[in-house]
Each structure stands twice: as structure tokens, then as C-alpha cells.
Amino acid sequence: MVKNEVKTTCSYCGVGCGIIVKKDINNKVFVEGDKEHPVNKGMLCSKGMNLHYVVNDISDRILYPEMRWSRSHPRERVSWDDALGRASRVFKSIIKKYGPDSVGFYVSGQSLTEEYYIANKLTKGFLGTNNIDTNSRLCMSSAVVGYKKTFGEDSVPISYEDIELADCFLITGANPAWCHPILFRRIEKRKEENPNVKIIVIDPRKTDSANFADLHLQLLPGTDVVLYNAIGRRLFERGLIDEKFIKNHTEGYAAYKDLIFSTSIKQASKLCGVPEKDIKKAADIIGLSKGFISMWAMGLNQSVVGTDKNVSLLNLSLITGQIGKPGSGPFSLTGQPNAMGGREVGGMANLLAVHKDLMNEEHRREVAQFWGVDKISDKPGYTATEMFDALESGKLKAVWIACTNPLVSLPNTHQIERAMKKAKFVVVQDISYKSDTVDYADLVLPAAGWLEKEGTMTNSERRISYLPKEIDAPGEARPDVEIFCDFAQRMGFRGFNYNNASEIYDEYASMTKGTNIDVSFLNYDRLKSEGTFQWPVPEHRHQGTSRLFEDKKFYTPNGKAQFNLPSTIKNTSVQPSEDFPLILTTGRIRDQWHTMTKTGKVSRLKTHYPTPVLEINPVDAYLCKLKDGSIAEIKSENGVVRVRAKITETIKKGVVFLPMHWGKQLQSDLNRTNNLTNTHIDPTSKEPDFKFTCVSVTKYKKP
Ligand code: SF4
Known part of the structure; x- marks a missing residue:
């Protein structure tokens, strides 16, 4: 029997499908596609239609804050007061000793817009550093x-x-x-x-x-x-x-x-x-x-x-x-459900809220004035890979990781492991012990997940959706905004005592007034009663903007779009060599999502690809003496992966493919694709080169 139903948005990819969530009399959740939603018109993919399994199974959930006093001690359960009290004391002491650029936040395109906004306000406005970046750096x-x-x-x-x-x-x-x-x-x-x-x-x-x-x-x-x-x-x-x-x-x-x-x-x-x-x-x-x-x-x-x-x-x-x-x-x-929302609120090391630019003095002044702080630092923050480089080199002392699993998703996993060990203090704020990153935390903070908190997200087509809280979070898990705001207040910062997420949205929305992403006429009431809106929504009764540039006026100073020349027509990735003759490209499979902390819990999603496989062309397989199904050992300058080979004509000769999802799920770090990937980044966007790592492939022989 259905108790009640509520409309929300899928928490996986940037398509942003509408979902109807229903609960039975035992409070178990089940989902179906929202036929009235403009994005999916009732359809859901395999991941979306199995979301209820993720919500109903809390066996992997982090229920209480955990802390360890030193690296030689195991973590133990502590109260929220102890957890955030320690976090604020450690951050204050590190900042006092080494300056604000010695701490950083690494957040996620799965965070809600309000969470993204608060984390950026806290870091750039109040901690005084631009060291906040997001796993969206890795995708867009x-x-x-x-x-x-x-x-x-x-x-x-x-x-x-x-x-x-x-x-x-x-x-x-x-x-x-x-x-x-x-x-x-x-x-x-x-x-x-x-x-x-x-x-x-x-x-x-x-x-x-x-x-x-x-x-x-x-x-x-x-x-x-x-x-x-x-x-x-x-x-x-x-x-x-x-x-x-x-x-x-x-x-x-x-x-x-x-x-x-x-x-x-x-x-x-x-x-x-x-x-x-x-x-x-x-x-x-x-x-x-x-x-x-x-x-x-x-x-x-x-x-x-x-x-x-x-x-x-x-x-x-x-x-x-x-x-x-x-x-x-x-x-x-966009790959993640709220990568776009993160861009709106300046959720990257080089951005400021409402599409303002960190390197623009006037923009920094405007944002500082809005938040009531003296200034925003003009020093660019560490981007995703730079942040872990800085941890490894000792320049960054403390990192706060929220809603993302860099131990599996960042390139060159072994370097990330070294960086996490070198850090003086690591906070991991997440929902699940299935994240490999939790293992490296000095402080673990249990966060509320999908349906357990309210907020907004923006999909690939600039469509803003309101996501309601429908069930209570398990144990003592709290919404991420509550955790950030509590920490900010313990640091002694004003401007973080919101009564609810709606007030945070209103603050952000008022900041957009008169900009190209104006949503100042949008609020939770409208989103709840009228549904989703595509920004900008620049007037009171405006229904949102489905298409930009219909007037052919672009956002450049003279209104003209710019042809840009590439800096080079060559691919500047490190090219194959005698030692590493094949090009590894990595990607995603149909039924898994990112590092499998959610989809990995659902048995039926494992039937498509129960384990990772290496796709290799028949010619390369012959040269590597590999048969279909035999164990391939893939090596790069950075590490080793062992998985079964799938010989297929679908991949070009000279190229091999591995899916990026697997981490601790198979109890073996030899399945982690990013053991292999290189740390080269685009010089402008700072996005890593996951699509071009030179590797060797051999048939694995047990010693
Ligand atoms: Fe839609 Fe993407 Fe969710 Fe699938 S994963 S239901 S395509 S939003």
C-alpha cells in the first residue's frame, strides 16, 4: 500500500530525470519515472529505476562521527560536538601556523547547490583561501x-x-x-x-x-x-x-x-x-x-x-x-547531477559565484562586499590534482573531502594514497563506508543522502529542480549544509546561522540579480508549486529560458562570438614508446555510477559487467599473447592493474579501454584503473588526461 508520494530528481547523471518517490506502510521507498517531467517523460534508465535499493539498504552507511587522535590509533565513535570541535581547533591551529592556503576543501558535482554555495562562501569568503575545488574538475x-x-x-x-x-x-x-x-x-x-x-x-x-x-x-x-x-x-x-x-x-x-x-x-x-x-x-x-x-x-x-x-x-x-x-x-x-549548479555558485578554485571570475579585481570586490568580508584572496586556489600534489609536497596540511571518492576517481591513485598519508589532517564527509577514501580519514562525518535533505540541483540544460527531504537520515547523519554551517560558526564566522536550506538558496538567488544567470525571481515556493525552471529567470512571472543567444548577442564585451584557435593541433600527451606501446583510454559502463559506492550495492546492476574487463583489439591481443577471458596485466609508469581481457573488434588497434568504476568493491586495489593513469593536465582548464595513458599489456602468469 502506498503511503504518500513526492516528486524529485534522480541523483545520478546530469540528464536530471524526474522521479516519483513512493513509500509503503513500512516506510520502504520505491521509485518510478515522472511522466509529467519535461526531461524524461516517465522514462528511467537502469540506474535511476533501481535508486530505491540504494536508499532502503543502509548496511554500508556511516551513522556516527568517528575520530582518531593519532594515526597509530583506530578511529572511534565521537559526538558531533567533539568531532566539529576538533575540526575547528585543528583548522584554526594550522591556519595560524601556516596561513590560510595550508587548508583546502575538495567537494563534488553530486553536492546540492546550497552545499556548494556554503562550502565556497566558507572557504573563499571566510577561511581566506581559494583552495576549494570539485570532482567536476575531472569531467567538464x-x-x-x-x-x-x-x-x-x-x-x-x-x-x-x-x-x-x-x-x-x-x-x-x-x-x-x-x-x-x-x-x-x-x-x-x-x-x-x-x-x-x-x-x-x-x-x-x-x-x-x-x-x-x-x-x-x-x-x-x-x-x-x-x-x-x-x-x-x-x-x-x-x-x-x-x-x-x-x-x-x-x-x-x-x-x-x-x-x-x-x-x-x-x-x-x-x-x-x-x-x-x-x-x-x-x-x-x-x-x-x-x-x-x-x-x-x-x-x-x-x-x-x-x-x-x-x-x-x-x-x-x-x-x-x-x-x-x-x-x-x-x-x-554534464556527467554529474549538479555539475552545472556548482558552476553557478563558483564551485571551482578559479571561479566566483554567479559566473564571476576570481582573477577579476572588481568581481572579487563585489563578492566580498556581498558576503560582508574585507576581501577575497587574489591567489588562485589549488585545482583537484594540484590539491593532492600540494598535500604530497607538504604545502597543504589539511583537506576536507565531501561527497567524493578521490582514492578511486583521481588519476594516479598511488600518488593520492601518498598525499593522504602525508596530510596532517584529513576530514571525510560522506554517506558510505564503501568509499576507499574513508580509510584515510582522521575524522569521518556522516552525511545525509538523497531524499534525506532538501536543496536544488541544475541539470545539463540549465534546469533547476527542487529536491525535497522525504525520509530521515539514518543514525546521526546530517545534511552537508548543516555540517558546513556548524563548522563555520565554530570557527567564529558570522553569516552561517541559516534556519533552513531555503534561506541559503534565497541568498544565492539574490546574488544573481541582473546577471546572465539571474534566478532572483525564483525561490523554493515557486520550485515546489510550479516545477523546474531553466535559468535565467529574469522577471517575476518568467517561466525560464530554454534557449540562449536567440538575439545573436553573445556575452563577450562586443557581443560577438569568438573563433578561437587551438594552441596546437597536435595531441601533447606523452606518446606510446617501446616500453608502453598501447594507448589506454578510460570510461564508464552502462549500469555503474562513478566509484560504485551506490550502484555497487545493487545486485541487478552487476549483471551487465560483474567485474572490470580490458577491451583489446584482436591484433593487439595476439601480439600480447592474450586469449579472451585470460588475465591481462596492464602496466604504466604509475602502477599495475590486473583484469580479464575482452577481445573485441569494437576498439581500434593500438588502443585499450578500461572502465573507471572499481575500487574497494572487489577487495583488490589491482582493479583500480586509476593506478595507471597519468597526472598530466590541460594547462588552461586543469582537467586531467584520463583518455591517453601509455601502457603495456601482457598475459598475467601467477608467480
Ligand atoms: Fe536519468 Fe541519468 Fe538518472 Fe538515468 S542516471 S534516470 S539518465 S538522470
Whole structure:
């Protein structure tokens, strides 16, 4: 029997599907897709439809604060008073001795907007350091830089409703069939209803998304910039560019044209490993379409040339004038449910709230004034990988990790282990002991999870949803905002005594007034009664903005979109060598989410891939003397992984693939893909290069 029901949003990916949560008379939760929700119209993917198992099973949950007085002692249960009392004393003493830049916070794209906002206010406004970064650095910081360089601000121009209006999709560096399944379902439906719709997929692997495509360009990893430029050249040669749009609404076209003509399509074909005819065909499909949408995710962003890949792809929307009109535009897909919300509140080391820039003196002054503090430091904070470098080198003494599992998700796991051991004080605030990171904590703080706290999130299409609290958190777990605000007050900071999350949202919303992300006319009452809204919502009765730049006025000083040239057309990743001849690219599988702390609890989600496997081409497998199913030992400069080999034609020769999810779940650190990955980052976006690590593969022989 159903007791009551409530509407909320899925806590996994950035698609942001609407969910109806029901409870039976025993207070057990079950979920179904919300048929009235504009995103998913009732559909849920395998992860979303099994969310109730995660909520109902609390066997892994952290129930009480735990602390250890020294590294030689085990952690023991303590009261919240003792836990946060110690945290504030340690932070005060470290800051007094080493200065504010000796502490840092590492947060998450799974945090709610209110949590993100408070953590940033606390760190940048009151602790006096910009050392706060997020695991979203690992998935979309290159896209943020690309948007800022091209449009003047971090702005996703389009909406899911444009999918039903487009007739050409270029999906590149993404496998939405597995990683954004409901979004991909909308693309499939569009194609089913209109067979003239064309789908192009660019990916070194023949993924399920590629299988559905009309054209798959199976490029060599890291050659994306060359490929996009070759498509640009062909568009020009065929006269399939929008000269009027270029002339009236862009800058930098002449230099771009010179660049794309510096490499012939034949040369590009050779560099990318893609047939010349397919490059031409892709360009012709794009150029002849009425509505062209490009979609991308980690394949572009997670690269040492992630910014270059982003601006080069965005140039294709500019050259064709395919932006600011129905069914067209570039669309970066966010991996996490609130990566976008984090960007709104300045949830990265180089950002300030409401899309203000940390390096802009006027912006720093405005934010400081709003928070009632003297100043915001002008010193850039440590980004995700820099933060752990600084811990290892001893520059950073204390780190507070909330809602993320860097021991599995950051590159070069062994370095992260060394960094955590070197830290003087590690706080881990999370919901589950399944996080490998908890093992390294001096202080563990139990946090409330999905349905156990209220707040808001923003999905990939700028859609803000309200998530209600529906059940009590187990044990003594508390909402993250409560934990941060309690800590802030113990540090002696004013401005953190909110009565509820709604007041935090109102404070953030008032900060957005008059900006390009204005939500000052939005509040919890409207979100609860009217549903979701896409920002900006700049007037009282405004229903939200589904598409940006319809007036062709961009956010640059002169209103024109900018063609940007990549710093190089080469991939600057370390190239294969005799010792490490294969390129490892990492990614996600259909039924698992991030480091499996939630989806790993659900038996039925393990049937698709019970264990991690190495995808390897038959030719490489032959050379490595591997048979299908035999144990492969994969080595890089940084470490070793052992998993079973899956020999498949779907991956290009010279490239191997590992999923990134497994950590402690299999009780073996030899399954952790990031044992192998390198620590190189994009120089501008600071996003790590998860898609290009040189490795060797051999058949494992038991000693
Ligand atoms: Fe949740 Fe994403 Fe699946 Fe939708 S597509 S149900 S948001 S995991």
C-alpha cells in the first residue's frame, strides 16, 4: 500500500530525470519515472529505476562521527560536538601556523547547490583561501573554458527540447547510450520518427552510440582538433558556411580559415586514422542540415588539449551559424547531477559565484562586499590534482573531502594514497563506508543522502529542480549544509546561522540579480508549486529560458562570438614508446555510477559487467599473447592493474579501454584503473588526461 508520494530528481547523471518517490506502510521507498517531467517523460534508465535499493539498504552507511587522535590509533565513535570541535581547533591551529592556503576543501558535482554555495562562501569568503575545488574538475572544466572563450561566459546554449527539432547530431567524445541513457532515448526517438535525421559519432571505440549512428568516425585518440578542422575546411570548400552570421556575429574568422587550410583533408585523414571520404561525408551532413547539434562529454574534456578540442568543436557551430535557433547549437553533457549548479555558485578554485571570475579585481570586490568580508584572496586556489600534489609536497596540511571518492576517481591513485598519508589532517564527509577514501580519514562525518535533505540541483540544460527531504537520515547523519554551517560558526564566522536550506538558496538567488544567470525571481515556493525552471529567470512571472543567444548577442564585451584557435593541433600527451606501446583510454559502463559506492550495492546492476574487463583489439591481443577471458596485466609508469581481457573488434588497434568504476568493491586495489593513469593536465582548464595513458599489456602468469 502506498503511503504518500513526492516528486524529485534522480541523483545520478546530469540528464536530471524526474522521479516519483513512493513509500509503503513500512516506510520502504520505491521509485518510478515522472511522466509529467519535461526531461524524461516517465522514462528511467537502469540506474535511476533501481535508486530505491540504494536508499532502503543502509548496511554500508556511516551513522556516527568517528575520530582518531593519532594515526597509530583506530578511529572511534565521537559526538558531533567533539568531532566539529576538533575540526575547528585543528583548522584554526594550522591556519595560524601556516596561513590560510595550508587548508583546502575538495567537494563534488553530486553536492546540492546550497552545499556548494556554503562550502565556497566558507572557504573563499571566510577561511581566506581559494583552495576549494570539485570532482567536476575531472569531467567538464575544459567545456567551461571553451564556452567562456567562445561566448564570453560559461553558457550551455540549448535544451533537450532542441533534440526534437534537430536533424543532425554530432556526438563526439561521449557515449550517451550508456552514460546519458534517457537523453539518448530522445535522440533515438527523434530518428525513429524522422529517418532523415542523421547521427554522426566520433569515438575511438565502436560504442552502443556509434552502433546506432549513420556514420562512425573511429579516430585515433587525441586527434580530435585535426578532425574538426578538416570538417571545417570541407564545409568551407562546399560553400556550406553561414557567411552572414560569421560577418555580423563573430570575430576571428580570418585566422580560423588560415588554420583550417593549413592541413589538407588527406593529411587529416592520415593523422586521425579516419577515411577521407568519411570526413567529407560528415561535413556534408552537418553543412546540409537545418538544425545541427553537437554533443560531447569526457572524450573531449579529459585531455591535455581539452580546451583546444572544445574551442575547435565550437568553431563548427560558428562557421555554420548553427546557434541561437531551434534545433541547433553546441551542447556539453554534464556527467554529474549538479555539475552545472556548482558552476553557478563558483564551485571551482578559479571561479566566483554567479559566473564571476576570481582573477577579476572588481568581481572579487563585489563578492566580498556581498558576503560582508574585507576581501577575497587574489591567489588562485589549488585545482583537484594540484590539491593532492600540494598535500604530497607538504604545502597543504589539511583537506576536507565531501561527497567524493578521490582514492578511486583521481588519476594516479598511488600518488593520492601518498598525499593522504602525508596530510596532517584529513576530514571525510560522506554517506558510505564503501568509499576507499574513508580509510584515510582522521575524522569521518556522516552525511545525509538523497531524499534525506532538501536543496536544488541544475541539470545539463540549465534546469533547476527542487529536491525535497522525504525520509530521515539514518543514525546521526546530517545534511552537508548543516555540517558546513556548524563548522563555520565554530570557527567564529558570522553569516552561517541559516534556519533552513531555503534561506541559503534565497541568498544565492539574490546574488544573481541582473546577471546572465539571474534566478532572483525564483525561490523554493515557486520550485515546489510550479516545477523546474531553466535559468535565467529574469522577471517575476518568467517561466525560464530554454534557449540562449536567440538575439545573436553573445556575452563577450562586443557581443560577438569568438573563433578561437587551438594552441596546437597536435595531441601533447606523452606518446606510446617501446616500453608502453598501447594507448589506454578510460570510461564508464552502462549500469555503474562513478566509484560504485551506490550502484555497487545493487545486485541487478552487476549483471551487465560483474567485474572490470580490458577491451583489446584482436591484433593487439595476439601480439600480447592474450586469449579472451585470460588475465591481462596492464602496466604504466604509475602502477599495475590486473583484469580479464575482452577481445573485441569494437576498439581500434593500438588502443585499450578500461572502465573507471572499481575500487574497494572487489577487495583488490589491482582493479583500480586509476593506478595507471597519468597526472598530466590541460594547462588552461586543469582537467586531467584520463583518455591517453601509455601502457603495456601482457598475459598475467601467477608467480
Ligand atoms: Fe538518472 Fe541519468 Fe538515468 Fe536519468 S539518465 S534516470 S538522470 S542516471
